[in-house]
Amino acid sequence: MKIITALANEEINKRIKENGMGIIGKDIQYQEAVIQILEINKSVDLLILSSILQGDLNIYEFINIIKYKFPNLEIIIILEKEDLQLRKFIISKGINNIYYNNRTTFDEILEKLKELENKTNKTKINYKNKETKNTEKKQLNKIKKYLHRRLKIINKIMFFKNKKIKLEKNKKIIAILGPPKIGKTIFSLIFSLNIKNKKILIINLDKKKNIKIIIGKMIKKEKNSIQKWKKNIDILLAQKDKTREENLLINNQKNRYNKIILEQFLEEYDYIIIDSNNINEEEIDIKKIDKIILLVEANLLGIDETREILEEIIHKQKYQKDNIKIVFNKHTKTSINKKTLRNLFEDFEILGQVQYDNYYNFITNTNLRFVPNKISKQYKKVIKKLGI
Helix, strand or coil: CCEEEECCCHHHHHHHHHCCCCECCCCCCEHHHHHHHHHHCCCCCEEEEECCCECCCCHHHHHHHHHHHCCCCEEEEEECCCCHHHHHHHHHCCCCEEEECCCCCHHHHHHHHHHHHHHHHHCCCCCCCHHHHHHHHHHHHHHHHHHHHHHHHHHHHHHHHHHHHHCCCCCEEEEEECCCCCCHHHHHHHHHHCCCCCCEEEEECCCCCHHHHHHCCCCCCCCCCEEECCCCEEEEECCCCCCHHHHHHHHHCHHHHHHHHHHHHHHHCCEEEEECCCCCCCCCCHHHCCEEEEEECCCHHHHHHHHHHHHHHHHHCCCCHHHEEEEEEEECCCCCCHHHHHHHCCCCEEEEEEECCCHHHHHHHCCCCCCCHHHHHHHHHHHHHHCC
16 A cells, blocks of 8 residues: 655654555655645555645645545544534545544544554455446536636646755845935945845845945946846846837736746845835735834924835735834934834834944945944844844
């Protein structure tokens, strides 16, 4: 009997194999990988499955897919907790080997495997008779329309999931946002300089292109060309002055266009840092951004401008509030006190503050060739708290 396990627990897989059972390969960690392996190894007799296996489908959808694509597959399922509705659903799919994680021992599972193996050795697995097949067809026809749509989605998920798995888990897209003149470009550059041993791409969406002056380099005029800056940092000055025809093209195909661009960058870079006043849907798909660092100037005007930005990205663009982090930039002795700021932004994680310093003039005038250690320390604290 050929067995695969999908328990997200390699130890159980090894123990079953040590007891002489016909385990194929290592324990599977993701739902999409289960379907792939079953399609490759069509002779698999038994799947031992955990109900909390990671993936984009809930357990009902996942079992529907497996039974639809592999109707003769024997399944042992281990549930995390008692769930009468889920149990009835599993039994309705012809799965009778149901166990509970907190009430089942390894010996019980092993005993069931031996029982199933003896049954397999005595008689070959026959296809179900015509009456059973007709019953299954009636059941499958009820969910066929739904499954057809879900299968298309799953194929897309599997394609991008496989591509994503190849990338390092810590690769991130981070946007530095804030009102005009808050210092986003300087922040983005010094922030990137203090991320060590990572390849970084800064995407600058500033119409005024101040970044050219700050870094003291002529950025190539070709559309969307990448400029080498430091050993591990490149800069992309995204062109906003598009023709009407180009804008129409992006509007018509924006989701596909943006998705492909960001994924291509992540294949080459560890971090993408987006420097912009706001996220324009025609340029960047906000759902692709892992974290937003919102720069706030701690005065009444700065807080009012920040509220407008939050309204746009949370309520209009539906961005996840938990992924928005606050940094108080250009902080001085006369800024609003810390306690008041914490109360004003109690719904958000505050990464820290960056003090205003006259050295910033020196940093800009020397094209960021030297950043004083006392300034770098403030950025390193922000980076550490962000989990980079």
